[in-house]
Amino acid sequence: MTVGIVGLGLIGGSFAKSAKEFGHTVLGFDLSEQTYLEAKLFSTVDGVLDNASLGKCEVVLIALYPSAAVRYIQEHLAYFKKGGFVIDCCGIKRVVCDAVQSIADENGFMFIGGHPMAGTQFTGFKHSRSTLFKNAPIILTPPDSVSSDILMLERLKQFFIGLGFGSVIFTSPSEHDKMIAYTSQLAHILSSAYIKSPSAMGHKGFSAGSYKDMTRVARLNEDMWTELFMDNRDYLSAELGILIDNLTEYKSVVDSGDKAALHTLLREGKEIKERVERS
């Protein structure tokens, strides 16, 4: 299969490396000529992805920030292979799918929202690796025309399982954005807020695993996350509100010295955690 990859950063570079490893022909493009040449030098890509070669690709993976991904698709409508898959890799889905789903239909290619659930706190081609997605889930948000076609879903599934993913989850853009606001975006904001206590500078020697866990993702790419957060403001704000309310409840029982109430809050948290793990 010929796979086109737009953007050869951490995600695009890792897709290129795993696609090569699994025997696909890989055509790549990156705004940075330097990055493209590096990928070519190491045979991570077989050739350049341009208007002429786009039409050869059964699958095009777009590993750019949301606004850039939408722009790339809008500017290359005429060049995608008819009947081929165009799949983005953005951390939010509504803003991308809403912008391109109907123009994809009009131009005869299949657009599928995608979100590989893997990454590191590092960015760029030099950190990409063929094993980044090994056993990770990928979330796909296909349009109704694809969702209702079981053979099409199976083709998508086999493609990603063939790149090393552990599972393929189909859902709607809205459900994706709601869940990701909780499981990923909230965690990143929290980590960023946690590290801002004046106590952080003195933590050495006092930090057990829990502190490390809480602050790990504070080292984030602020350009990318600002865009992702802003494009998911409604769901993210709701999760932030819930967390602030919950924390305020713990603080008020700590302040009032109500031991029984604190005990109840902690027990409830433990029981929910146990229930969630079992589910």
Added chain:
Amino acid sequence: MTVGIVGLGLIGGSFAKSAKEFGHTVLGFDLSEQTYLEAKLFSTVDGVLDNASLGKCEVVLIALYPSAAVRYIQEHLAYFKKGGFVIDCCGIKRVVCDAVQSIADENGFMFIGGHPMAGTQFTGFKHSRSTLFKNAPIILTPPDSVSSDILMLERLKQFFIGLGFGSVIFTSPSEHDKMIAYTSQLAHILSSAYIKSPSAMGHKGFSAGSYKDMTRVARLNEDMWTELFMDNRDYLSAELGILIDNLTEYKSVVDSGDKAALHTLLREGKEIKERVERS
């Protein structure tokens, strides 16, 4: 050396196992006869720690909750070896040290506040292991009489390094409690609050590493943590207040849609994280 251990749970059991492994004679006591017999059966302890044998112990480690640790010391004042070390293992230090420091002086034994910075989300003797403290730090809060005696500090240090600890940190009970409110207690409350979002039940397939990190310690022992939190209300409440304020600031820029302000908040968080890691 003869080491006495009071309380054979996760921490006391692990101390017993590592002390045995490093060649000490271990005398143990647990309120549960069953637990003591299990420890004896597996040769984790050599014999029982009681009023008669307490006086043989150069070091007594007390691995109980704070209130129980204080009570044990108050009730055994006459039996500790003169000139010996009595060291607690509680997660907070002011409430323990304040209660027993002066009566230790009056009764001729040296009380040292201690906090091994290791643990798991599991409790009880069955989870204890000789390697629990391997390379972990232990924080000690000795009284002035010991702090000023460099040979005494060296003896304490060698004892814990000899059990496998990676480092020994000397500080004051107040400084300990302030730092632990941030690095450990706040993390546990946050984890407990985080899991309470209604979104938690649907997380499967949407959870990358950050969600797992944030909710790991929600599975806590609510009896122990209620006591630890309540005994450190002032510092813990201050940290909760700082975190809630910081989160509220992120929420308000998300709500207002101020991209530049959000970018600044995230960049600041990243820079602080980098500075903290380098320090």
